[in-house]
Amino acid sequence: MPLFNITELSEKLSTGQRLLGIDPGAKTVGLALSDVMLMVASPYGVLKREKLSLMAQKITEVVREQDVGALVVGLPLSMDGGFGPAAQAARDWAQALSDQIMVPAILWDERFSSSVVNRTIIGEADLSRKRRAEVVDKMAAAYMLQGALDYLSIERARHFSSFED
Numbered sequence: 001m002p003l004f005n006i007t008e009l010s011e012k013l014s015t016g017q018r019l020l021g022i023d024p025g026a027k028t029v030g031l032a033l034s035d036v037m038l039m040v041a042s043p044y045g046v047l048k049r050e051k052l053s054l055m056a057q058k059i060t061e062v063v064r065e066q067d068v069g070a071l072v073v074g075l076p077l078s079m080d081g082g083f084g085p086a087a088q089a090a091r092d093w094a095q096a097l098s099d100q101i102m103v104p105a106i107l108w109d110e111r112f113s114s115s116v117v118n119r120t121i122i123g124e125a126d127l128s129r130k131r132r133a134e135v136v137d138k139m140a141a142a143y144m145l146q147g148a149l150d151y152l153s154i155e156r157a158r159h160f161s162s163f164e165d
Helices: 006-012 052-066 085-101 113-124 129-164
Strands: 018-024 028-034 041-048 068-075 105-109
Touching: 006 068, 006 105, 006 129, 018 041, 018 052, 018 085, 018 129, 028 052, 028 129, 041 052, 041 129, 052 068, 052 085, 068 085, 068 129, 085 105, 105 129
Parallel strands: 018 068, 068 105
Antiparallel strands: 018 028, 028 041
């Protein structure tokens, strides 16, 4: 399936479908789910990074159980916003995953998700380093997905306000 931009993607969702945020890391992949109103992202879980076919099976289960209409996959842009090797690898992975599970996907900038979540956890939660590592990936996925949901909310407000003018 092709990778869409977020505006095109929102037009393809059916009412009540969720978005699945995916933050692919080198060792683990964080998952987050939106609510059915596409307003709030919540941490969902973490998968061990393994062969794409095995991960696709696990993600397909989540997609079916949670009525997911699309994927929002983290795009690790360079700090200057450039599209480097890590971003290309994430794009290729997202495309292959989308093709395997037959669910459309978009890429969303996730440059600061892990660092923001780590700072928040260190500052606000009394977690050991090991426990922090267990939760940071799914929280980073939720942070990234929330950014996409906030963007969609702004776009919907613009769209509706243009009808009022």
